[in-house]
Amino acid sequence: MPRFLLVSFDGLRPDLIDRKLTPNICRLQNAGVTLAQHRTIYPSETRSAFPSLVTGTTASRHGMVGNKYVDRATTPPRYIDTSNAVLLDELNRESGGRLMSAPTLGEILAANGRSLAVLATNTPGTTRLFHHKAEQFGHVRLSGHFREACTPNDMLAEVEARFGVLPPVPPKGEPDIEAQALITSTFLDLLWPRLKPDVTILSYGEPDTCSHLNGTGASKTREVIAFCDRQLGRLIDWWEAEGKDAGVQIIIASDHGHITAHTRVSVADSLCRAGFSPGTAPDVGIDVVVVPGQVGALYLSERSPVRLAQLVEVVTAQPWCGPVFTAPRNEVEGIAPGSLGTHLVFADHARTPDVYFAFRADDSVDPFGLVGGTFYDNDRRPGLGVHGGLHPKELAAVGIVAGPAFRGSGFVSLTPTNICDFAPTILHLLGIIPPATMSGRVLFEAMDGEWPIVTEIKTEIFEATIGGYSQALRRVQVGSTSYLDGGWAGSQAAVAARQMQA
Template identity: 65%
Template sequence: MKILIVSFDGLRPDLISPELTPNIERVQRSGTMLSRHRTVYPSETRVAFPSLVTGATSSKHGMVGNKYVDRKAVPQLYVDTADARLVDRLNRESNGGLMTAPTLGEILHKAGKSLAVLATNTPGTTRLFNHQAEAFGHLRLSGHFPEACSPNDLLDQAEADLGPLPPAPQGEPDTDGQVWITSAFLDFVWPKLEPDVTIISYGEPDTTSHFHGTGAAATRDIISFCDAQFGRVLDWWDAEGRAAGVQIIIASDHGHITAHSRVSVIEELKADGFNPGPAPEAGVDLVVVPGQVGALYLTDRSENNLGRVVEALTERPWCGPIFTAPRNAVEGLARGSFASSLVFADHDRAPDVYFSFRADDVVDEFGLAGITWYDNARRPGLGVHGGLHPKELAAVGIVAGAAFRDAGQDSDIPSGICDFAPTVLHLLGVPIPVSMTGRVLREVLQNAADLPAIRFEPEVFETGLNGYRQILRRICVDQTTYLEGGSAASNDIAEAAE
């Protein structure tokens, strides 16, 4: 048996349609759509894809954000995990401790099996799919960046067969990279290597959504383009892959919602007497990590100072749910905040304060539900993600092949991105490590009819401070918990909504 995981970065499940994505629809018709599939928090690429390959949340694997501050470094280090060379250096300097949970690459290598990665994401993201591929002799190919590729001799062979890696476009839809990695799989990787597990990660429509808008014509065009490239893979699967025992998993790492009003968190917190900055340096007492996920690192980490920051946030109309280190199972150390453990984001690398920007269900200009405040230099109307709006958490999950139910139906049992790795290992007969927080998706396997009924239980948590109120919704399936969404409002707004 072989496994092929195909990911479309930032694809919202509600953008899958017969007109826009006919090839994804082909798989859905022959397999099973996971209709209540969710990602992790923060809903960022370089948190979610590590969750895919570790089968665990950031509390286990340690990739706590696209960017974070390494407090253990001297001096403290601002880490942008988009940088493949930095990711590699940090892993070597920590003796392989960059990821604090075992990955598919490591697990498969120990079991005598192989993992191949082909991706058009950032170089750092590409490396994180199998960050120790060099040590295992596994193939990792970027559609653009040589520094993310390994081993060099196979890259040289691939470029000799397929042509050189195309340059990465700047802010425009990426077509050439998607063609290159698709051809690399069909004409080079599968014929020469036949990996046990292959990950093909199309870096779109994420980039185009960020620069054009989640439902914009350019974004829909690149979704259609990526679907057509996947169609080439699907044609191979129908002609050859099925007979070779290849199972298909289709995924995305998060959804997108639309930015409506910009705020500068740094400027706002200056008004409260802090001296914030985007990275650790002399005189900065509060690092505001750039990005759509609010991640604050304090120099003075006292509970009093933490409470000061959180209270300032609760008074802002743009602030959504807030998380600090756990005081108990529900509440964070700072009054009014949730415990970060509620969203499985309590790793020791995590910031002192996580927060999401306030979002709601207003329909945007493209007819898609979900808009939010944001903090970046781009114009309103563009796609963002990272927070707890249900459309940010909603991710694509489709499975097909002889190992799965041949149903063409939806599964309404909640599932998540952490479930793919344990399911893959189960199918390959490889032991599942205790570090994995996800579960085997037994309900969509061929023997699902013989299983007892699966029960799930919703959970709702509330807390707040003064006029600020926040709600977090989760759902439990056996021993696995998924995030359904989180929101915040002032009491007057909340009461009006009720």
């Protein structure tokens, strides 16, 4: 029976992979299959994407609609920051186990007598979201930094007795090195010899943090990419010596890409000038909550169609505004004029904001030679990495599979895939029928042997306009499964439309 080791590099752009910087990722590519058209979901944020990894579906079904969101199920509504592992545990308990509204890989495996282990150096909330019910099943979930995200206590105690106390988070902007080595050693020297989990998720929290604080192609970011790649090399050495013969399949993934922030704006200031009273959390006198982050998420206190239309009219008039989404009015349009329906980006959920928008992005080239630039709204200097929107470089993610179950010899698959496809593929290979909640598909085209291959691939584009504003969303469909391919506003929207017609 196969086992799986899924290794994630948070925020790694596929075009940063090369033989000099990442020789071990390339080494695995040569042994397996590269998913060359791999994508993530919208919003392209970590704590939306990793829930998609473990649920095999999009935010519309699992409900993690952003790194931060407003919870309207409580009275009064409250602001939720999902980086907080303790808060996530409280929310799950309060909701009767419905923190996520789709079953996760850990739950499904446990129901079938299998196990999921998590080793991660991401935020404590991200670490918990990989397997938020690990305590319930006695599964292992260990953080490289945060004790509150770890379970069970005896495993944490053994890790610290063997490797030392969990290291602190490094100073702001410095590469997170020590914790990446710790979780690698924990898997190789303790977790695998002791438990041999059916599925292990080993998540390096870099290069995401370094990209945010130094720049996506900066020397410190490249330093930590190279270090994480060396940790992967340790895993591949073990796999070649032992793991492959034990039936272990390796999956390499990232949750999103990055583009470069070039022009700082203030969404709140723009709304103030238009007569709104914005804030970052629900409160008296606040008529629209502007959730902090690179994903535009606006929550109205008065949720009338008139007020919503006014808000969208203001937003779409701004030079920083990219694609805009509201609750669907029909098969294409949102209920506010000029918007597209949230269902088109698979993000329509009870927690979804009244208005989603992506900042306007372009194909400018940053000082490191990387394509993709954008407006942004945070207190950092220009030139740093951001993500969350619909630029193709934000959606582009790493996808590599290798092992006895997959085709080898460096095969490159050009069939579109995304982060939702890994969970149903793992379940299929374990002989477990993926639940109907999973919108991802089994990656038959990457598998060894004779499998039915879906050859019908088509593209589709959706457009909306209001006044001088226009937008376009492009998707690609493989069989009955649709993937996001990019979203544009302004002149780029027209270009995307013409490309689609061609």
